Amino acid sequence: MTFAGHAPGSPAYRRLILGLFFAGIATFAQLYAPQAVLPLLARDLAVDPATAALSVSAATLGLAASVIGWSVVADRIGRVPAMAVGVIAATALGLLAPFAGDIGILLALRCAEGIALGAVPAVALAYLAEEVGPRHAAAAAGSYIAGTTVGGLAGRIVSGLVAEAAGWQAGVWAATGLCAVAAALFLWLAPRSQGFVPSRRRAESGDGVLTRLLRLLRSPRQLALYAQAFLLMGAFVAVYNYLGFHLSAPPFALPAWLVTLLFLAYLAGTASSPWAGVLASRTGRYPVLLGSVAVMAGGAALMLSPLTIIVLVGLLLFTAGFFGAHAVASGWTPVAAPAESRAQASSLYYFAYYAGSSLFGWALGIAFGAWGWAWFGGIVIGMCALAAVAAAVALRAADPMRS
Numbered sequence: 260m261t262f263a264g265h266a267p268g269s270p271a272y273r274r275l276i277l278g279l280f281f282a283g284i285a286t287f288a289q290l291y292a293p294q295a296v297l298p299l300l301a302r303d304l305a306v307d308p309a310t311a312a313l314s315v316s317a318a319t320l321g322l323a324a325s326v327i328g329w330s331v332v333a334d335r336i337g338r339v340p341a342m343a344v345g346v347i348a349a350t351a352l353g354l355l356a357p358f359a360g361d362i363g364i365l366l367a368l369r370c371a372e373g374i375a376l377g378a379v380p381a382v383a384l385a386y387l388a389e390e391v392g393p394r395h396a397a398a399a400a401g402s403y404i405a406g407t408t409v410g411g412l413a414g415r416i417v418s419g420l421v422a423e424a425a426g427w428q429a430g431v432w433a434a435t436g437l438c439a440v441a442a443a444l445f446l447w448l449a450p451r452s453q454g455f456v457p458s459r460r461r462a463e464s465g466d467g468v469l470t471r472l473l474r475l476l477r478s479p480r481q482l483a484l485y486a487q488a489f490l491l492m493g494a495f496v497a498v499y500n501y502l503g504f505h506l507s508a509p510p511f512a513l514p515a516w517l518v519t520l521l522f523l524a525y526l527a528g529t530a531s532s533p534w535a536g537v538l539a540s541r542t543g544r545y546p547v548l549l550g551s552v553a554v555m556a557g558g559a560a561l562m563l564s565p566l567t568i569i570v571l572v573g574l575l576l577f578t579a580g581f582f583g584a585h586a587v588a589s590g591w592t593p594v595a596a597p598a599e600s601r602a603q604a605s606s607l608y609y610f611a612y613y614a615g616s617s618l619f620g621w622a623l624g625i626a627f628g629a630w631g632w633a634w635f636g637g638i639v640i641g642m643c644a645l646a647a648v649a650a651a652v653a654l655r656a657a658d659p660m661r662s
Contacts, residue, residue: 271450275390276399278449279383280406284441285346286379287407288414289353289372290318292434294499295419295519296427298507303427304362309624312500316617317366319496321373322380323613329381330606331468338386338452345378346442353435357428373613380609385602388593390453400590401536405529408582412525413437419519471600475607480595483653487548487588488612490646491555493619494639495581498559500620501627501635502574510565527575528582535583536590545655548587549647555580556643563636584646585612 293300293314301311333341352372359365384400391399414434422430475481503518505511531551539547554576561573589608596604619642627635 283406284410287410318373325377349375493615551583
């Protein structure tokens with residue numbers, strides 16, 4: 260009998276969502292913990308803001324490089340075992356990274372940590388799609404993305420507040436300790452896969468995986484979804500990388516502890532991602548995606564203001580819009596792919612997602628340093644506009660919920 264998926268509200272469904280919630284914390288708290296301490300790290304290691312931001316980009320680059328490989332591993336050993344190996348290895352590397360007294364060693368350790376962390380985003384949404392079925396995938400993906408926002412927020416807040424009292428190394432260690440607890444809860448809660456079919460008996464070779472990847476890369480729908488990941492995540496990470504530098508300088512001159520608390524804006528994403536998932540299930544993915552991108556661009560425009568309160572409102576809208584768009588696009592990607600290619604489709608989405616994070620998280624720092632915040636904000640708005648154009652061209656007619 261074919262497994263139809265765990266029904267929403269059932270004990271297994273709740274364990275699945277809660278387990279992935281903690282997997283999101285274990286992954287994203289580690290990934291972005293250094294972001295809150297970039298000014299301290301830059302001062303301690305005597306590097307400029309763009310170089311300090313490489314501590315985030317190195318991890319996201321490692322993650323981007325590993326997600327396709329992790330999807331192949333998960334096809335063979337199973338979804339939950341692959342994620343378990345990744346989060347355990349990443350936590351061990353995260354405890355080592357702050358010992359680095361040199362920026363080169365730190366970047367190498369962060370890259371290795373990112374490679375290990377790639378297991379969760381590479382596999383989680385394929386796991387969700389298989390265990391809850393396509394009918395409930397959008398809402399389930401929204402709940403998972405909400406968990407990742409909590410992880411990203413917790414890592415930044417914990418590292419930032421501890422770092423102000425005890426140094427950036429202590430801040431990163433504190434965030435990694437939080438991740439270790441979250442990883443243990445994930446391993447305890449996540450139910451064993453029932454919708455997963457191992458690939459061993461399909462005699463899957465490297466050429467088979469390559470064929471699937473090439474087929475996905477020839478799909479305009481998939482390419483448009485990957486464009487959302489690349490452009491929107493690149494813009495998002497760049498804003499959070501450099502906003503602290505912007506607000507620490509005149510005319511704002513905010514203290515370090517208050518800049519750290521700006522990461523509470525992530526709570527807007529915690530609220531918007533499940534809401535967007537539920538709304539997409541009811542009204543269609545395409546309008547919710549386009550509306551979320553518009554909210555994101557509007558928030559970026561408000562952050563060009565010289566008034567602190569308007570910048571904060573803009574940051575809330577920018578964050579809510581991003582996570583709404585990400586919840587819709589990431590959940591749409593595996594559902595829109597052939598069943599045998601779901602893991603690869605999610606992996607390509609996250610490859611684009613973290614490639615954008617790595618590239619623009621560094622490159623927009625150069626633009627910020629050379630031209631200032633106004634040009635930086637204009638580039639961010641332009642990236643949102645390009646994502647909206649890609650969606651309008653390839654996704655409007657492809658939304659099955661609109662027919």
